[in-house]
Every structure is written in C-alpha cells, then in structure tokens.
Amino acid sequence: MQQQYPFREIEQQAQQHWETNKTFAAAEDSSKPKYYCLSMFPYPSGRLHMGHVRNYTIGDVLTRYHRMKGFNVLQPMGWDAFGLPAENAAIQNNVPPAKWTDDNIAHMKEQLQSLGFAIDWSRELATCKPDYYKWNQWLFLRMLEKGIAYKKTQTVNWDPVDQTVLANEQVIDGRGWRTGAVVEKREIPGYYLGITQYKEQLLADLNKLPGWPERVKLMQANWIGKSTGVRFAFTHDIRDTAGNLIDDGKLWVFSTRADTIMGVTFCAVAAEHPLATRAAQNNPALAAFIEKCKQGSVMEADMATMEKEGMDTGLQVTHPLTGEPVPVWVGNYVLMSYGEGAVMAVPAHDERDFGFAKKYGLPIKSVIAPSSSVVPAEPKITIAGKEYTPWHVVEGRQWKVSEEEWSDYNTSDGFLADGSGPYWDRLKGMWSGFAREEIGNIFAELGLGGTKVQWRLRDWGISRQRYWGCPIPIIHCDTCGDVPVPDDQLPVKLPEDCVPDGSGNPLHKRADFINCTCPKCGKPARRETDTMDTFVDSSWYYARYASKFSPDAMVDAETSQWMPVDQYIGGIEHAILHLLYSRFLSKVMRDMGLVSYDEPFANLLTQGMVLNHIFSRRTDKGGIEYFAPEEVGLIHDASGKITGARMLADGQPVDFQGMGTMSKSKRNGVDPEYIIENYGADTARFFMMFASPPEQTLEWSDSGVEGSHRFLKRVWAFGQELIKLRNNMDLPLSWSRDEADDETVAFRRVVHVLLKQANFDLSKLQFNTVASATMKVLNALEAFGAHPVMYEQGQLNALLANRQRTFAREEAFRILLAVLSPISPHIAYALWRDLGYGDDILTAEWPEPLEEAMAQDEVTLVIQVNGKLRGNMTVARSLDKEALEKLAPTQPCVQKYLADGASVRKIIVVPNKLINIVVG
C-alpha cells in the first residue's frame, strides 16, 4: 500500500513546535552576524493573494537559509493599513475603514501563519495605529522646522459634479469614475516634502548600492533625471493693459537641444502663461481654447499621449541670435508647472514639434546635417580654452549632403549646417555637442541666460483630501495662520468611527475633530483635515521594526543594530516611488541624527508578478464577461497544444485571452487558502519557487501545483521507506571509499555536484533551480536505491559495499532535506525529526559539498569541427593542452572531415569542456 502524505498534520505539528519554542523571535545574540530580511508589508485588502505568497516565500527561503548558515536573523511583518481601498469598502458596505482594516489584518495574519513563515510576530505594526503614525506627524513637524516640508499650490484632478479631488486611479478616460464627468485640473494648496533638496545625494548614492538590480538603479537615475541644457530668453515688447512689460520683456525657455536653435520656427507656451493670458484678453477664441486646456487629468501618461493642440496668440517674440520674429503659440502639451512654462519649437529636429508643425502648417527649417554627410577639416578651433577638431560644412547647399541623406526631420546630433545672425560664425559647422556648450557661452555673454543643469525630479506632494490616512498636524488660526501642532499634543488622532460616503472628506463633518484652540494665541481655530500620502507611512516602517517600539522615540538604539536591511524583497512596481521616498526619508532622518546609515536597503530583489489564464466571452450587450479558470475546461490537440476552451457548465466555447496578472475584475485570481487546504503550504511554497525565477513573472498552473505536490509525496514516501530500513540495519558510521562500489562513488559525486550547484544558485537568489536540484537528488536516490548489491553469506565485500550504499543514501537524503527545508519547511522538519537527525532542521548546519566526493580522474570532452558538435572523447583529467591537440584530430568523428584533403587550421581547447578543430 502506498504511503500517504499527511501534510495537514505535518504542517500543524511543525508550526506548533515553532510557536511553542518561539523559534522565530529575533535574538539579541551579537556573537552571530545579523541578517535583516524584509519583505514589503502588505496592504490589508482582506485576503492574501498569490503575489503575497510569492513575496513572503522568497523572504522566508532567505530567512531560513541564513539561519542555517549561522546568521542572527530578523524577519518582521506589518500592515500598510491606510489608503483608498478602505474608503471604497466603506462606501460599499457602510463599515468604518478602521473596523474593515482590523478585520482584514486578523484574517490575513492567520493566512500568513498557515504558510509557516519564520516571522517574528512580536514586532508586528500597523500604520493606521496612533502609536505608529504619531511619528509620521512628529517627523513632519521636524521637516517643517528645517524647511524640508512646506506649503504651495498643487494641481489635482477635480470632479466638478462630486466637487471632490480624484486619485489618478479614479480617473477613467479623462472622466470621474463615479460621476462620468469630464475631469478638470484645479490648483489647491498642499504640503510638499523637498525631496529635490536631496537630488544630488539620491543620484550619487545609487553607486553605494551594488546589491540593487541595475534596472532599478537606472530607472531611479532617469527619474531623478539630471540633464544639462541651456536656459535662455526670447526678447519681446509685449505689455499688459497697464502698459508694463510682461516678464521684463523676456520669454524664458529651457532646452537640452540648444544646438538646434537656428531651426526655431515658433514658441509654445502653457495655457496659464502670462503671454497667453494677455493675448486672450481681446481674443475670445483663444480664451475658449485656454479654458479647454484645463480639461483632462493631471497624469503624465495622459498628457504625453493626448492629441497635441495649439492656437496662435498673434504675438511675436524676437529670436535672440538671429533677430528674426518668432510667433508664439499656446500648446496644450506645455505645462506651466514644468520648467519655464514655455518651450522653443524646432520642428525639423524634434518629433513632437514636427507633428505640431505639420498639423498647423508651421514652417520646418532643417539646420543640423547628419554626421555621415560631412567631412572633417582643419584648422582646429578653440572653445573655452580647449582645442577641438571642427567639422566644416562644405559644398552644395553649404554642406555636403546627398538628397537621400537630407530629410525634413532628424533628431540625432550632427553638424550645424544652417544659420544666420552675428553669432553664426562662431557656430557654423560645429558638432552638436560643442555647439550646445558654445551657445550657452553666448547667452551668458549676452546676459540672457546660459548653460543650466536641469532635474526632472519634483518635490513630493503629500496632502491628500481623504479621510483614511495620517492627519497632517497643522492648526489653522485666523490670527496666527498655519500653526504646527506642539509635540506634546501628538498624536493628532484620526476619529475611527467615520464612514465615508464618496462625497468628499468625512472629517469636514466632524466638528469634534476640526474645532480646536490655537496653540499660539489660544483662540478657537480649525484643524487641518488633509491627511498624508500613504507613501509617507511606508517610507520608514523598516526602521520602526528594527527598534523596540519605544513610546518615546521614533526609532531607538536597537535600530542601529539591525539596520540597514540586508535583503529587501518586493514587487518591481515599487522600483521608483516607494524605494525613492524611503531612500529620501532615510537621509532626512540621518541628517536629524536619528539614524546613522546612508541607505536603508543594502540588497534588493524585485519579484515578478503572478499571472494566470484569462477566459472571457462577449455578452449579448457587447460587454465582456470573465470566467474563473476552474469554470473552464481546456481543449488540447494530439500534441498537447491548447486549441481552445469551453465552459464546463454549458459546454459552450469561451475565448482564451492568454496570461494576465491575477485580478478580481478578470476573475483569474487563485485563493492561497484553497491551495493550502488541498495541497498544503509546502506544496504552495514549492510551486512558487519552482515555477519561475523570482525576478520574472510567474505563470500559475494547476497541474504544476499538482506536480509539486507529487514530488513532496515522493519525498515523504522515500523518508518513510528509509525509516523502515533503519529498523533492520545498523548505520555505518563513516564513509570509506575502499569499501564502496563504483556505483556508490558515482552516485555520491552526483549528489555533491548537485549540492554545489544548489549553493551557487542560492547565492544568486535563483530558487527555481534550487527546487529542481532537490528533485534531481530524489531522482538519483530512487534510481540508486532500486538495485542494492546482493548480499550473499560469507561475502564480506558485498556486505561492506552495502553499508556504504546505505551511508550514501542517508547522506544524500540529509542533503535533500536541508536544501528543501527553506522552501518547504514543514515536511523537512518532520522527516528530519523522524529520522533522528536532530530536533529541528532549522538549527542544523547548512550542508557544503565535499571536494573529495566530487573528484573525478576522467573527463568527457566535446569535440567540435568548425564549431559544430561532432562527437566526444573521454580522457584522463591530467592530459594537458598539447596532448589534447595531438589526440583530438585522430578521433574518427574528426577524421571524416579531413578525408577530402582538408587540413587542420587551428585547434581551440576549452579546459575540461571542449575541443574545437577548425578545418579548411
């Protein structure tokens, strides 16, 4: 009868043992090196999803692995508990966000515990609790004192029907999600954090993060966006109605492509620009257009992809280098809040300007010649004291270029080929890069601007017109203005019994919250009702875990013992915002003397998304109806290829839409609880690690889960078999090569080589091949164990060989359990205990491969002829390169190719790998 795999009992027992022994409580043991392993804390949405399971399994594998490697490990868990979904749930179910959030936390904590994660729950925190968010408020006040936090206007999405601010997520195709009204941009006051004050450090310190993925560092660097360009002014004589020059007669612009300045054919200004306002005063059509520009969301993606529109103001400015008049247009793609609120437009050398010019029939003037078309010439020229080889433009239309090479439009650097004005002599024929520098010099000389470093990064607006967040600790007094809440009145507690109804912030209706007295003058005053962006909460929680949750300090001395985080794990979707804000607040806290590290996360792993099949059908009304994968049966052809799908209930076909991220709306989510119930946590964890490398997307597969389960069943059965054998045989105490037969030596080599590879893969965080290594060990064990050497009475050698076989099998199984234990800890715990290897596998030492077991005196080399595989040969490992070069051409598989009088031209030897013979 087949041995059952009682995963429910196994998992319960193991979890019981860990709880009773407080196995996961982080110790203050300073004799071991520390390892702080942190996974991004979850938003308590109600139920765990597979993304969580993946994230926390990765963290747990690293936690358990490092414990066994002898580290003092901290793995905490908490809740990113403020945010919009709680308010949406409140609107839907009429439950206060606080209650909804608390219930969700309770349930999700149970789910996490059922997965057997080695979490130190004594450090659990939730950002919606006053003892946590008090320190958000405290830090905000300190930043206010230092001028890092300040107030200014911000642009928000405004729903004109609901009279409320909308999150970007609540804007769908430019309309409010509940009202369907066209969204408008509106300016309202709000608090900002001056992240731009730290831009240089945030950029430079990326170099201090060798343990971060390159792609994340690149994205952050591009987000901060340091670029050099020229800021300069077009001059004009445009006056307001009172007769004063607007902006002192200067239209300022910034460009990273100042080398194209000779090709400017118009300027575009934002709808709110003073010149646009002036022009609209006696131009109703323009006024209407400016009004229209205010429609739409503030999202950058929307701004960048929307139809570019513009209108001529009728005004003209003067080109500062050529003296020619340049028309001024209003463009809906120019933003008042970015740069100068105005841009120079060069249709010939900028894609966006080109499209705009084509649309409105504006002139296109090519001034940059492609690099391939121009020949270099003497003499050298000097720019800013440095000598350069210039590239002179010759022949033809002033430059040597064929008609094919020349086009109306090219955006690459080249040579200045056309221009005019008093400065043209200094620029003519110059390479774009030098020209940008020289044009900066010219503007500096003219007093009209000059070279300027520009950053893309903007300050961080943290005011949210929402209820379920951390209150901003400010009091508005009619006499004293905006007054910070004194420290001894912190925390400003959020009332927890509000139920939002979708129409604005419910705090506005809470007189008990709003009404207060001014800390300065004592007169009646009003409390600020805006709350903080939830990114503030999540930008420092890692430091709070690492402290002892002192009621008197944001972080305490223990923080420095654990920080920085050794390994941070979370979704790639956080690559920019969350990680950048965390880095920023770390530096702010450092400068306040609260912490001593420059960077909070030493190593970062960004895990990929979890995907599943999407099935749908068009409804009669033209909509799309989604079906859960369990409601659908797949249709295969003879080769196993999926050719279609039909719904199990009615047998009718459904559309198979391929793979997509698990989501409620697509109905393709898989409930971790269901998997744990039916297959066990170990199976869920094993599949998660096995199916895909951590950084890549993971495709869910029911049969893949069953395959993982099947493997664990085999492990369990093998363990039971081993236990049974134990009862009839004394264990050999040590390995003796003299006693072992060749098969055993070969088997042992396979196991140790697999272990070596698994250890290497663990160091690379490539857990899928570690999981597969455990499978390979079991395969080898099963193949090896099936045919033991026959023991015949009186044959001592056979008896000894059998003892070595048993030793090798036990050794291999111990290695298997140890390597499996971080991934599927419960089954490893149970078998380790039952086989008498120790009390808890977590306290065992991590296995290392033995060189002596892997040693081999022969090696099989691949033979290639002209780079193509033609055969192989097994030779003594000691053979040197010269011997191999002599031996290889004599092999039959090579001789074949030398038959037609061809000769050996070259031999390439890759030690212990291959020999390539070049024949010609």
Place this chain on the structure above:
RNA sequence: GCCGGGAUGGCGGAAUUGGUAGACGCACGGGACUCAAAAUCCCGCGGUGGCAACAUCGUGCCGGUUCGAUUCCGGCUCCCGGCACCA
C-alpha cells in the same frame, strides 16, 4: 509619448555569463498494475528526411562581430511594469 524589462519545444523554464540548446517539471502518447477507475511505476517526446547510423534546420524578426552567439553589437516587432493621488 517617455523610462525600464522580457521573448528559448505543446507549456513553465534550464544552459555555472561566448563553449554539448532544451536540465527539472507540466502536458501529451505508449505500456505495466487493476474486474475497472484513481493513485503509482516504466518508456517516448523540438521540426524535417531516414528502418537505422546519421544528416539538416532550430533560442521573436533583419543584419554584424567570432573558430564558435540564446549569450556581445546595430536596427526592428510584439508583450509586460512605471509615469509622481492604487499600493
């Protein structure tokens, strides 16, 4: 639109970073066991040609570097993540 990433059999993926393409698993096909089914076990499994040995093509597409390219370089296509108020 901009920034970043990805693409390898029917499918998920592997290939120790320029050296045997397809490890391991899934699916599928064949067989054993069974009255039968499930479970389990064994065998096969990139395409084409061939009884076979073997030959040949093959890592999204086009081109390049190299004795040798999934890996490096140039140019594309499609998919995914982010774009500052989802978290």
